Each structure stands twice: as structure tokens, then as C-alpha cells.
Amino acid sequence: MRVTTIPADEGHCVRNVAMLASELVWDSVGVGYALVVCGRFGAHIEIDDELRAALGNLGASLFSCSGTPFDLGDGRSVALLRRGAIRSDSYRCTRRFARYAVFGCDHDMTSDELMIYVPGGAEAAYDVPGVVRASVSPYWTERGADGFGRFTRVFDRAPERVLACYLMSVTLDGEVPESDETWLWYEFEGTGLRFPITREMLGKTMCVRPLALQGGSGLPPVVKSQGQGYEVITA
Amino acid sequence: MGPTDAIRDVGALIDSAARNVRSRRATGMLDYLSPRLPTCVLYCGEGSASFHGTVLDGLQEGWGGKVSRIPCVTISDPASLHQLVFSSDPFGVAMVDAKTGSPLDVPGFQRMFQLMMGSSGVFESMAQCTLFFVLNSSGMTAEEFSSWYGVVRDVEVMLQGLQMRTMLFVLLDNSLGSSNAEKIEDALFSLYEDPQVRAERRHLYDGVFLYGNLSKGRGYNRLFSPHGDEENGDWDVVSSVMVLANSSGDGSRPCEDLLFSSGRRAGVTAAFKQVEKPRRDIVSVALRRIVERLDEFHANVSEVRPSGAEVDHALGFSNGRSDFMAEYGSLSESVLNEFKGFELYLPTQSPNVNVGTLNFGRANAETCGCLSAFVRENHLARLQAILDGSGDSLGLFDRIVQRLASSLTAVKMLSLRRDEWVGRASSLYTESYSLNMIDQRPMFDALRQMMRVEIARRMREETIRAIDMLYAEAEKTEEAFARLRNDVALGTSVNEEGTHFNLTGFYGRCTDAYLSDQARLNVLFATIDRIGNGEGEMFAILRDHALVPLFDLDYGGRQVFKLGFMEEQVTRRAEGKAPETAQLVVGSELVDDMANYIGYNSLIPMADRECEAYLIHREMSGGAEADQLLTYLDRLGKPTGTIRVFMNAGPQDCATSLWLYPLESDHLRLRG
Structure with missing residues (x-):
């Protein structure tokens, strides 16, 4: 299949790409197909020679598996959707922390040519944020269970529950950004001191002591993220 | 002495320094003549008032x-005054x-006269x-x-009742392209011949003095040239x-x-x-000699590697x-203090682990790298x-720059290659500080070492950056010094004939005497060749740190650069055994070619x-030298x-005929 690019105009274009629940939606004008290209979060997506060659190689499979993403092996994936089919102007995002760009296309069956309408300015795209799922829960121990057992037995009291630490586990729904540790951390409200959450900590349960406050029970750690691209959801 | 503004070129430097060679006479009133009659100077318009500075000085x-x-x-203008x-x-x-520049009304003008007449x-x-x-x-x-x-x-009306004599100075402009002297002379002739005026006294003034900026035999003089009040001309x-x-x-x-x-003549x-x-030649000789000495010094220094x-x-x-390391040594402790107790809140893989008691490698592993992050x-x-x-x-970089620039002159910096400086700086900092075996150290020891290594790394980086910057500046300073040497050599030639006899010999020796103090020469060279100096700054330094102090030099018991006109002439000639x-x-020279x-x-x-x-002034040294000149002139x-008249007046450092x-x-x- 031959793949060419044509400058998009008012009559042949895609615009207003947005996210509705986990569906990508857009408006298309005067085009028969929509090409969805998924790339790195925040990075400009263009129809370059590699992408054209990859589309050419995929050829008919693009049309037969309409809406199925094909991984290009360079961090990008593509999917072609026919307009007019059910849910034609929407696409279910499978990746988070990624950019989705949508280009209007037409296909000339006789010459087997895919024509992609490329806008002069920024591409019609949407950055799908990643999700940080954090869980912070108190971990209690019983005083009798860690060395004071004899004491409790003598006076026949119920063991005392003591907050030993918080169990904190952080997972990412999406790729880890390329930036350093500064993007994700935990802190104790009001202290301003940030403890970086490293890649190694992701997916593990870590013990964090509560910040001892005078006369209080201690503050729990709060997971936070800086900059766009990630939403922190704490369970 | 504070920082000085750069000076444009050698000519400007000489002009500026020459002001400091001017001799001023003692302030005693007895040294001066007295004005015979109360006097007033009136300038006809702003153009004439431009002569006020030099008139007042004279x-x-x-x-x-x-x-x-x-x-x-x-x-301000004749019509308004008349009105x-x-x-x-x-x-x-x-x-x-x-x-003072303050406006003056008629009563104010009259009050000035009353005040003068009352003293x-x-x-x-x-x-x-x-x-x-004075009419320009x-x-x-x-x-x-x-x-x-x-x-x-109108002035006579304002001063009615006062006996007065008046004199008009007409300054004639013969300048090429803007000459109006002929018209003014015509007008003056008509006024002189005017029957009304003639019937009275041939002029409205008791005397009219005419002087223009062109002499037949000599060409144009500098009557209208811009000049400082202290310049003679x-x-x-x-x-x-x-x-x-x-x-x-x-x-x-x-x-x-x-x-x-x-009444008798026009x-x-x-x-x-x-x-x-x-004065300019004296400065030129001194300047040339100073720069020659600096050049010799420069040549000697450039041959010696530091x-x-x-x-x-x-x-x-x-x-x-490292002096900096000693200064910044306490810094890591204060930073540690700032984050005191942080280790208690690091995340650990198992509960109840005290990270602070572990060695760095284990602590870092236990915290999944959170510690080092x-x-x-x-x-x-x-x-x-x-x-x-x-x-x-000041940041570290500025302090390193300061240290380097204050320890080195441009020529000294350039006597090593840039890569030699960089090589030495690198080896000094890497020999002493490294992160080897950091994982095996107790956590806080390791933190201290990490900070020390960080300080050393920054010092090494900033030192190399400072060397790069200063080396380039030193090269520019060297070029500026070479230009200065050339410009001074070209711009300081002096004529040694007649009254200029033995200028180089006499003032060269005075300057050598001043620079014989090696410490003085060292300091001067270090100031001149300071990294970053351009030629303009060097000129200013030469004036403020070499010439001006030199002019206070006591040589043979006298401040030779401040001698009065004749005394200077006699001393210099005697020193050179003038014929x-x-x-x-x-x-x-005073009487030669006067007709022109x-x-x-x-x-x-x-x-x-x-x-x-x-x-001619006489008072500086009791007047013996001036008297010899007067005797000579009187015999001509x-x-x-x-009539021949000698007056103890005129500028201190010149004789006037x-x-x-x-x-x-x-x-x-x-x-004509």
C-alpha cells in the first residue's frame, strides 16, 4: 500500500480530540478513516518516513483489523478506524501516560493508496495522563507481642495496639517518566520535606514511620506528584 | 584610590596628567599685584561669556x-538691557x-558695585x-x-554718578568659512568715524582693543579653540x-x-x-620612561614560569x-543539621529498621535507593x-576568580599553557577526594564524604571554568599591554630644542629615581597587568598610580615637577650642562618673531x-632666575x-610677552 500525506483543510480534517471516560473522541470532517497514532506523553507526533513505511507494510491488515493497535516497536502504535462503523469517532485507550494523535485519512481502493491529511499546525491530539495508585495503611502491633508480654500477663490486661508504621505501596498505571526521582514523592503534610519514590520502590510495600508530632499520634505519609502527566489516586 | 574611568588614548592621558604638573603659586596676598582701580568685567552675550573661565583664571x-x-x-542682550x-x-x-549664574536686575547690579566700592x-x-x-x-x-x-x-546710565573709564575688547573671528572679521572692522570704522561719536570722543569707550585669531605671519592661533580653564593659550x-x-x-x-x-587713535x-x-612634554617623557620600565619588567616576568x-x-x-575546602568544611555539618532526623522517615522494606545505624550501602538497599535519592x-x-x-x-566561582585574579598578573597566567593550569587544578582536586568504598562506610560518615566530594567536584569544575575565563581575559590584557606600549612609544616623542633642552635626560632621571624602588614597580606592574584590564584602564592606572604620585616626587630636595617656569628651566638646563x-x-624665544x-x-x-x-612670575624661589631673565630682556x-614693562603676573608656569x-x-x- 502506498501512503501519502496531504495538507489538511477545512473540508478534510480531524479536530477536538478529547477524552470521555477511557474513550478518545473527536470530530472528523470529510474523511473516510481516522488514523490513531499513540506515542510518548507530551511529545509531538508526526507522520514521518518510518511511520509511512510501517503503515505501507501493514497494508490490508490495517483495514481488516479496524481499531486494533499495531505496535511499531519504537514506542509508537497505530490503529485505523473506518468512519461510519459503530463508535467510529471514538477509540478506547489502552495505554496511559501517552499521547494519542488522530489524523483524517482516505483510501483509494483502485490504486491502494492511503492519503493522510496532516494539519499545518499542531496535530489533533490528547495526552492521556498516567495514574499513580498509592495505598497507605496503618500497621498496628500489639505491645504484648513484642517484648512486653510478661507485663500484660501479670496484670491480665488486653494487649495494647500500637501504630508501628504505615505500609505504603505505590504502583503506576502507565510508563515511568524519563525524568529523575523528583516527579514522585511522599511527604508529611506541613513539613515540606520530600522523600523521593524511586523506581525500585514501585510495586513494593514499604514501611514508613509516622511523623512524630508532639501530643499527636503522628502524621501519615502522603504521596504526591509534580507536573502534568500523572494523577495520584490514594486508596 | 577608587576605581577610575578608562581613558580614551595617550593624548587624553597626557592632557589629563599635565594638569597635575601645573605649578600654583603660594596663596599669600603679598605675592600678587593689586588692581589699581575698582574693576568690572562685562560680557556682551553668551558667546562672550564663554571667555569668563579663562579671564577669571588670568x-x-x-x-x-x-x-x-x-x-x-x-x-543677555543689548535691546532688553536698554528697555x-x-x-x-x-x-x-x-x-x-x-x-554664580544667577540672574541680576538693575538694583542687584548696582549693589555689586556698591559692595566693591566699599571694600x-x-x-x-x-x-x-x-x-x-568683552565682545566676542x-x-x-x-x-x-x-x-x-x-x-x-546703558551701563553708564545704570552707574550714573560713578567716575569710570571703559575699554572694549573686540575679539575678531577670521576662521575659514565663518569669518566675519571684515564686517565687524567696517562697522567699527563707521562707528569711529560717525560724526556724532566723533564729536564726542571718537569712541564711546576710552579704549578699544582688537585681537583676532589670525596673524599674517603665523596663521591661525587658538583664540577660539575649546580648552580647559587651566590651559594656557x-x-x-x-x-x-x-x-x-x-x-x-x-x-x-x-x-x-x-x-x-x-581720543587719539582708533x-x-x-x-x-x-x-x-x-608640561605635556614633561608628562610624555615620564610616561614613556614608566612604560619602558614596565616593559622591561614584563619581559623579565614573562621568562619566569611560576x-x-x-x-x-x-x-x-x-x-x-585547599583553603576553600577548609572554609567550606563546616558547611557539610550545617547541611546535615538542616536535615537532622530525616533517616527516621525513610521508607524501609521491613518494619523497625533503624537506617541510621547501617552502613550506607545497606541503608540504601533497605530504602530501595530512597536514601541516595x-x-x-x-x-x-x-x-x-x-x-x-x-x-x-559570593558564590564559589566568584571567589575562585577573585583568588586567581588577585594572585596572578596576566603575563604570569600566560606563562603556563591553559592545559597546564587545567591539569594541575584537576590533579589537586581528584587526588584528595573520592567516593571509593562509600558503601562500606557508616551512613553519616558516607554523607559527609559525599558532600566533601561534591564540594571538591564543584571546586574543580569552577576552577577550570575560572581558568578558561581568566585565561582568555589575560590574553586580551596582554594584547592591550602591547598596544599600550606601542601607543605610548608613538605618542610621546618630544622636541628637545631651545627651551625644551634636556627634557628626556632630566625627567627621565627623575622618573628612574621614582621607579628605583622595586616594590613600587612591582605593585604598579601588578595593577597595570591585572587580568581583565583594557588599554583604557591601563591609561587611567598610569595616571592615578604612576604619574600623579610621581609629580609629588622630592628630587634633590625639591618637588621638581612643581617648579615654577623659570626655576624649572634653569634647573633642567643646569642638570644637562646646557651651553x-x-x-x-x-x-x-619670548621676543623672537613677535611681528608675526x-x-x-x-x-x-x-x-x-x-x-x-x-x-613673568618671580616669587617662587625668591625670583633670582626670573630676575636674570628680566635683566636679559631689559638689555635688549x-x-x-x-615703553618696556615687567609685571609679576600671568600664568605661573609660563612667561608671556x-x-x-x-x-x-x-x-x-x-x-589685510
């Missing part, structure tokens, strides 16, 4: 502090006090008052000139004639008769000549230890911020001079009837 040279009693007034004098508004303003012991006689009108006719039309000419009538003719016309003592009276003789002109103490200790010192090391984001970031400096506290005496050389210095041109040949006046032949020539109406009518 009068001060003759009459000292008494000049403060003499009103100097600028008349004001005859109007009912006595407080209108058409004059300005030239000394006792200043003037020899109060019988009369002398009014000098440059750019004027004949009509404007005529209306200014008449301004004396043709403009001094105005104040010299004033002093001659109005000083006490018998000597000048015959000249006065000539100057105030408009005017007076003069041949004016000054033989100056060669020792290892010198290099290390410049890089901030003493006895193998935390240290990077907090301890080391804080350290960097302190090393960057902020507000008033001719000072009085002979100066005297001949006459500031007025006419087709009718000039009559013989009626008066020869010599304005002169036409019969010519002023010959007066009478002008008849034909001289005005038939221009």
Missing part, C-alpha cells in the same frame, strides 16, 4: 584673591552674574572705576555688533591686557595711557606670545590543602545552592610697538619711544 594669576571682589556680569534701564520695572532681568585695602584708588567689556564678535552681523557697541551708554591675551591696564605700581601706567587712548592691538613650561607553590596558591591551595535532592541540592552564592554572599643660559633661551604674532591684519603697515610688556634693544601696537583709523579701513 585675573587671579595677577591679582590673587582680590578678584573675588570684582563683579563679572553677562549682559530695562529706561522702563519703570526696576526688577526686570537682562543680566546674569557670570560667577577697603583691595584697590589702590577709589577715584574711578574701570569697566572692561564671532558669528555676529554688523548690526548686532553696532547694537552691542552701544551697550556702554592665546585666550589669555584678554586677562593679560586687563592686568596690564589696571594694576598698581608705576610700571604699567604708560601702557594704560596707550590702552585708554581712544584702537590698540597686540602681539601675544607665551613660552610655557613644557613555581609550583605559586600555581597552587593561585588555585587556592596552601601546603597541599533523598541526599541528592536535599543535602546536595542545598550544598549547591550555597556554593552558587546569592545576594551578598646657553636659561635667560638667553627663554628671552630670545600681531593679532590684527591691515594693508597699512603697523607702526612700531609702543609698549613691550613681559608678564628697542625702538625709541617704546605682550607687545602693544596702536591702530589708526586707516588700519581699520584698509584691512
